[in-house]
Amino acid sequence: MSMFALVDCNNFYASCERLFKPRLMGRPVVVLSNNDGCIIARSNEAKGLGIAMGAPYFKYEKFLQSQGVAVFSSNYALYGDISSRVMALLKQLEPEVEVYSIDEAFLHVTAIAGMTLTEYGGQMKETVRRWTGIPVSIGIGSTKTLAKVAGRFAKKDEALQGVFDLTGADVDAILGAFAVDEVWGIGCRLGERLARRGITTALALKNCDDDWLRKNLSITGLRTAMELRGIPCLELEDCPVSKKSIASSKSFGRPVELLAELKEALATYIEQAAVKLRAQHAMANSLEIALTTNRFSRTGTHYSGRKVITLAEPTASSSVLIQHALPALAGLYKPGLRYQKVGVVLFGLVPESYYQPNLFFRRDGRSKPLMAALDRINSKWGRCTIQHGAAGLTKPWQNRQLKKSPAFTTSWQELPVVKASGPSGRG
DNA sequence: TCTGGGGTCCTAGGACCC
DNA sequence: TCTGGGGTCCTAGGACCC
Numbered sequence: 001m002s003m004f005a006l007v008d009c010n011n012f013y014a015s016c017e018r019l020f021k022p023r024l025m026g027r028p029v030v031v032l033s034n035n036d037g038c039i040i041a042r043s044n045e046a047k048g049l050g051i052a053m054g055a056p057y058f059k060y061e062k063f064l065q066s067q068g069v070a071v072f073s074s075n076y077a078l079y080g081d082i083s084s085r086v087m088a089l090l091k092q093l094e095p096e097v098e099v100y101s102i103d104e105a106f107l108h109v110t111a112i113a114g115m116t117l118t119e120y121g122g123q124m125k126e127t128v129r130r131w132t133g134i135p136v137s138i139g140i141g142s143t144k145t146l147a148k149v150a151g152r153f154a155k156k157d158e159a160l161q162g163v164f165d166l167t168g169a170d171v172d173a174i175l176g177a178f179a180v181d182e183v184w185g186i187g188c189r190l191g192e193r194l195a196r197r198g199i200t201t202a203l204a205l206k207n208c209d210d211d212w213l214r215k216n217l218s219i220t221g222l223r224t225a226m227e228l229r230g231i232p233c234l235e236l237e238d239c240p241v242s243k244k245s246i247a248s249s250k251s252f253g254r255p256v257e258l259l260a261e262l263k264e265a266l267a268t269y270i271e272q273a274a275v276k277l278r279a280q281h282a283m284a285n286s287l288e289i290a291l292t293t294n295r296f297s298r299t300g301t302h303y304s305g306r307k308v309i310t311l312a313e314p315t316a317s318s319s320v321l322i323q324h325a326l327p328a329l330a331g332l333y334k335p336g337l338r339y340q341k342v343g344v345v346l347f348g349l350v351p352e353s354y355y356q357p358n359l360f361f362r363r364d365g366r367s368k369p370l371m372a373a374l375d376r377i378n379s380k381w382g383r384c385t386i387q388h389g390a391a392g393l394t395k396p397w398q399n400r401q402l403k404k405s406p407a408f409t410t411s412w413q414e415l416p417v418v419k420a421s422g423p424s425g426r427g
Numbered sequence: 428t429c430t431g432g433g434g435t436c437c438t439a440g441g442a443c444c445c
Numbered sequence: 446t447c448t449g450g451g452g453t454c455c456t457a458g459g460a461c462c463c
Contacts, residue, residue: 033430033431033432035429035431037429037431038430040431054430054431055430056430058428059430074431074432101434218436218437219436220436243434244434244435246434247434248432248433249433250432251430251431294429295430296429343432345433
């Protein structure tokens with residue numbers, strides 16, 4: 001009988017930062033979001049200090065310093081590379097693996113003769129730690145949602161040593177001690193809606209009336225309840241699917257007031273999104289651009305504008321996308337405001353091979369080889385080696401990443417340096 | 428002064444068609 | 446006083462995830 005296992009990397013970004021800095025073992029570590037805005041990853045020691053997930057960094061900066069917490073800007077090149085090592089290893093250990101996020105994977109696992117699933121999970125956890133240096137927790141259940149519940153216990157309850165098999169446990173007792181808004185798929189909104197009906201635990205959700213669930217929480221809520229009952233509604237999706245939308249948006253390092261700078265930023269983000277678009281051999285039919293001021297600011301009015309642009313025909317050309325986006329941005333722009341962010345979402349994606357020429361529109365045949373050359377050059381020499389003039393040169397609006405660690409594993413210039421000592425220990 | 432970024436799915440309601 | 450019905454497609458908005 002095949003079960004679902006959830007393998008979840010513990011405090012993933014913080015663990016990645018520690019990998020090449022062993023002196024940080026046992027010390028509190030936090031990692032910041034883009035723009036050094038929020039705290040998005042914490043080592044156990046940092047959690048122990050009471051640092052909340054998502055807390056704004058500027059409010060904690062002094063406290064972190066006083067506690068000797070190591071602080072890092074996010075380094076996605078590093079995390080992405082470590083993630084792919086962990087996932088590649090999992091695929092070596094089990095044939096059916098769904099990479100669910102940068103730090104989580106679902107696996108199908110089957111009991112092996114002479115070994116419990118808990119023992120098997122313990123072995124897997126140890127292999128991942130030895131081969132990649134990343135600590136993981138493993139939860140096992142008869143559905144994905146139950147595996148998620150098990151994973152939560154595996155991570156929190158030290159006595160379990162990082163592995164919990166819910167299939168051999170008293171499921172109702174476990175679910176009775178599990179808050180409903182911690183269940184995968186139930187967020188704070190639905191949690192409140194359920195609480196108003198007196199449903200506060202996963203067990204109560206499991207036993208809830210189907211018609212009421214269908215009506216109030218939609219088909220997804222009903223599915224979640226079924227999964228808690230041990231009836232699988234969500235399959236393992238082990239072949240990667242191409243994305244349905246591609247977004248790029250970032251906060252500025254400082255407020256931006258000039259339309260010219262907003263345009264540069266938007267063109268830059270469009271180039272980044274379009275690189276991903278071409279990497280999956282797709283074209284976009286539409287794009288949405290968005291422009292917002294800081295919603296936390298108490299001075300000045302908050303404004304956020306969005307505009308969807310539908311193209312005459314799908315494209316993968318950065319130039320075409322930029323040409324359409326910039327006039328629309330000018331339309332959204334209101335002078336005198338301090339903007340915090342612009343962004344773009346490419347959607348209505350179709351495979352390159354679906355291209356249908358528009359009767360009234362002649363496509364520029366040079367675009368495809370041009371973009372291919374551009375991608376080759378930038379992938380070899382760095383992201384902004386060749387770019388559109390519209391994206392700007394100095395980019396004064398760019399976000400801050402003051403505490404970024406080197407790209408230890410993906411850049412020859414930033415490889416870690418190892419100093420070996422002799423047997424006497426004198427070096 | 429300073430509060431992330433990138434995704435997915437579902438539903439309701441309008442437009443449109445026959 | 447009376448004003449069809451059923452189906453599909455699209456979009457905006459809401460909810461969730463990491």
